[in-house]
Amino acid sequence: MTTATSVADVTDIKRQLKPGERHFGPARIAAFVVLAVMALTWLFPFLWAVVTSFKTEGDAASGSVSLIGENGLTTQAYEKILGEGNVYIWAWNSLWTSLVITVITVAISALAAYAFSRLHFRGRTALFFAVIASIIVPPQVLIIPLYYEMLAFNLVDTPWGLILPQIVMAPIVLILKKFFDAVPIELEDAARVDGAGRLRVFLSVVLPLSRPILGAVSIFVFIQAWNNFLWPFIVLNDTMLMTLPVGLQTVISAYGVQYAQVMAQAVLAALPLIVVFLFFQRQIVQGVATTGFGGQ
Amino acid sequence: MSMAPQTAQPPVPAGRVGTTEPAAPITAEAEASARRARKKNRLVALAFLAPFLAAFLLFVVWPMIHGFYLSFTNQSLTGSGGSLVGFDNYAEAFSDPKMWGSIRNTVWFTLISTVPLVIIAMAMALLVNTGLPGQWLWRLSFFMPFLLASTVISQIWSWIFNPEIGLANEVLGAVGIGPIAWLQTPHLDLISITIATVWWTVGFNFLLYLAALQNIPEVQYEAAAVDGASRWRQIWSITIPQLMPVTGVVFVLQILASLKLFDQAYQMLGGISSDTSRPIVQYIFEAGFVGYEFGYAAAISYVFFALILVVGIVQMTIVNRRKGQ
Numbered sequence: 001m002t003t004a005t006s007v008a009d010v011t012d013i014k015r016q017l018k019p020g021e022r023h024f025g026p027a028r029i030a031a032f033v034v035l036a037v038m039a040l041t042w043l044f045p046f047l048w049a050v051v052t053s054f055k056t057e058g059d060a061a062s063g064s065v066s067l068i069g070e071n072g073l074t075t076q077a078y079e080k081i082l083g084e085g086n087v088y089i090w091a092w093n094s095l096w097t098s099l100v101i102t103v104i105t106v107a108i109s110a111l112a113a114y115a116f117s118r119l120h121f122r123g124r125t126a127l128f129f130a131v132i133a134s135i136i137v138p139p140q141v142l143i144i145p146l147y148y149e150m151l152a153f154n155l156v157d158t159p160w161g162l163i164l165p166q167i168v169m170a171p172i173v174l175i176l177k178k179f180f181d182a183v184p185i186e187l188e189d190a191a192r193v194d195g196a197g198r199l200r201v202f203l204s205v206v207l208p209l210s211r212p213i214l215g216a217v218s219i220f221v222f223i224q225a226w227n228n229f230l231w232p233f234i235v236l237n238d239t240m241l242m243t244l245p246v247g248l249q250t251v252i253s254a255y256g257v258q259y260a261q262v263m264a265q266a267v268l269a270a271l272p273l274i275v276v277f278l279f280f281q282r283q284i285v286q287g288v289a290t291t292g293f294g295g296q
Numbered sequence: 297m298s299m300a301p302q303t304a305q306p307p308v309p310a311g312r313v314g315t316t317e318p319a320a321p322i323t324a325e326a327e328a329s330a331r332r333a334r335k336k337n338r339l340v341a342l343a344f345l346a347p348f349l350a351a352f353l354l355f356v357v358w359p360m361i362h363g364f365y366l367s368f369t370n371q372s373l374t375g376s377g378g379s380l381v382g383f384d385n386y387a388e389a390f391s392d393p394k395m396w397g398s399i400r401n402t403v404w405f406t407l408i409s410t411v412p413l414v415i416i417a418m419a420m421a422l423l424v425n426t427g428l429p430g431q432w433l434w435r436l437s438f439f440m441p442f443l444l445a446s447t448v449i450s451q452i453w454s455w456i457f458n459p460e461i462g463l464a465n466e467v468l469g470a471v472g473i474g475p476i477a478w479l480q481t482p483h484l485d486l487i488s489i490t491i492a493t494v495w496w497t498v499g500f501n502f503l504l505y506l507a508a509l510q511n512i513p514e515v516q517y518e519a520a521a522v523d524g525a526s527r528w529r530q531i532w533s534i535t536i537p538q539l540m541p542v543t544g545v546v547f548v549l550q551i552l553a554s555l556k557l558f559d560q561a562y563q564m565l566g567g568i569s570s571d572t573s574r575p576i577v578q579y580i581f582e583a584g585f586v587g588y589e590f591g592y593a594a595a596i597s598y599v600f601f602a603l604i605l606v607v608g609i610v611q612m613t614i615v616n617r618r619k620g621q
Contacts, residue, residue, distance in 0.1 A: 027527065027528075028426070028428070031423055031426055031428060032428050034423060035423045035424065035428060035434060038419075038420065038423070038437075038438075039433065039434055039437035039438070040437075042437045042438055042440075042441065042495065043437045043440075045441075045452050045453065045456060045495060046440070046441065046444075046452065048452070048455075048456065048463055049451075049452045049455070052455065061461055062461065064466070065463065065466045065467065065470075107347070108347040108348040108351060109348060111344045111345070111347060111348060112344065112345050112347075112348035112349070114344055115341045115344035115345045119337060119340060119341040119344060120337055120341070121337060121338045121341040121342070122338070124341075127345075127349075131352065134352070134356050134357075136604065136605065136608050137356065137360065137601065138552075138555075138556050138600070138601070138604055140556055140558065140577045140580065140597070140600065141360075141363065141597045141598070141600060141601045141604075142355075142356070142359040142360065142363060142597075143580065143581070143584070143597075144363055144366065144580065144584050144590055144593045144594045144597055145358075145359035145360070145362040145363035145366060145594065146355065146359045147584070147585075148362065148366070148371075148590065149354075149355075149358070149359060149362070164351070164354075164355060165355045167351050167355070168348070168351045168352050168355050168356050170352075170356075173348065197340075198340045198344070199343075202344075223443060226445070227443075227444070227445040227446065229445065229446045229447065229559040229563075230558060230559060230577075230581075234581075234585060244445065244447075245445040245446060245447040245448075246447070248445075248447045248448070248451070249447045249450075249563060259455055259458075259461075262451050262455070263451070263452070263455060265451070266447075266448040266451045266452055269444075269445060269447065269448050270443075270444050270445075270448050273443040273444070274440060274443065276443075277436070277439075277440065277443055278436075281432065281435065281436070284439075285435065285439070285503055285506070285507075288439075288500060288503045288504075289503055289504060289506070289507030292500065292503065292504050292549070
């Protein structure tokens with residue numbers, strides 16, 4: 001640690017050196033323009049969906065590139081969907097199943113990761129290797145035998161048939177093990193001298209220290225579960241059990257060419273995660289960076 | 297790493313070390329207690345591992361074994377069949393033009409999607425990392441699409457690519473191009489899907505790059521600035537070389553992700569299957585859940601797995617060789 005003045009000096013140097021900062025030279029302006037154009041390009045498709053969703057069906061189908069249709073703004077599409085569709089049910093199914101998947105996945109992964117990190121037992125290395133090696137197996141390879149297994153368990157077209165195959169995430173075990181490895185063992189030893197058992201130490205010493213990483217992986221697992229398409233699409237047939245992505249997909253054909261309604265649905269389905277992102281931007285960015293590299 | 301209980305209780309290791317001492321009863325007692333401790337350790341470890349291992353065995357290991365077995369049977373989804381047919385399914389797969397076509401489509405998509413998904417992500421991260429005002433907005437713009445479900449992005453892009461009234465043709469029509477049937481033209485359909493995919497998932501790679509950029513120590517820029525290096529020079533000779541290991545990782549992850557193409561391709565094409573766009577995962581799905589041929593679908597699954605393994609091993613060899621140098 002340095003003194004307060006030298007810290008200030010360092011930040012000052014940093015300021016000057018950060019490429020372009022405080023200098024509005026031509027390079028900086030060019031960078032800004034490029035960035036703004038890219039950001040607009042990336043925002044535009046979604047904004048176009050929002051714009052379309054507030055048009056009448058007639059205006060939407062006219063194909064003109066106007067932001068507001070000839071017949072003005074309307075919330076008809078939203079009223080129609082919220083009035084008669086199954087969007088509420090699908091959103092609820094998505095929410096609770098994703099939460100259950102997140103809680104189970106993070107809980108069982110954290111317990112296993114702690115055992116791999118701290119407990120000594122024969123076959124630990126081999127077992128850990130097997131778990132890590134399974135990361136290379138794409139879930140798509142397993143859909144056929146998994147469906148067969150769900151048939152045998154009578155879980156096809158049930159919420160548990162949807163949830164259970166999604167709770168094994170080897171990368172999460174790896175990330176948490178790496179984190180537990182870095183927790184100073186002295187903290188645990190102190191608690192153990194006081195007579196605390198392994199589970200006690202895990203719950204009252206290790207988990208509280210791991211809150212940021214647990215938050216990061218939880219967000220990651222939740223987003224994956226919320227957006228998962230292939231497995232729910234295969235295992236669910238009952239409209240009332242469907243998650244949002246699968247449910248919405250069935251409506252495209254039902255609504256046919258009603259573009260405003262389809263876009264209103266897309267916007268409604270996107271909204272929850274966008275709101276979550278606005279509130280937890282820092283954690284999500286952190287979580288993706290950690291989990292994204294974790295598999296390596 | 298030493299065992300925690302031993303460091304906490306000195307008498308136990310003392311007893312174990314003293315095996316050469318004549319005090320046999322103490323040694324035996326110590327050994328018994330060490331054995332008890334080991335047994336207890338094993339039970340505790342088992343308790344911690346049990347829930348994950350049970351799920352791992354049930355939903356990963358067993359399906360892998362059973363799927364492999366199924367690939368040697370003529371099992372049907374309707375329950376009929378199920379007898380062993382040897383290598384028939386594999387022989388059929390390797391002489392099936394649809395299977396080869398789906399591999400070709402998958403590899404082609406991987407080639408044309410990976411390069412833009414890595415380069416655009418790097419460009420975005422370099423620009424955002426210059427510290428221009430509006431950080432919050434840049435991150436939102438580039439990453440937000442990644443948060444959307446495949447259904448949502450498929451609906452938005454099918455609408456944009458609509459041949460009669462879609463935005464893409466309206467805009468191009470204004471400058472005299474088109475109309476283009478983006479998703480209805482063989483070969484072009486996979487390129488349209490690539491465009492939508494780049495928009496959808498580039499934000500993930502962007503965040504990986506951004507995290508890597510923020511890990512480059514400021515000291516290096518400071519030293520370069522003291523030496524009189526311009527900002528361009530700094531980016532070129534400090535930032536880009538430092539990003540090379542990350543670029544390797546992003547490439548590996550992106551290639552493996554692109555090979556698994558299904559969701560957006562299936563949905564943007566409205567479930568219609570064409571020989572010029574069908575990816576291999578869609579062929580697994582079609583063989584199993586449309587054709588009801590579970591045995592054959594399992595065989596294609598393992599062909600797909602072999603493809604992933606080969607690509608993964610090649611990548612790992614390259615990455616390790618780089619590291620070795």
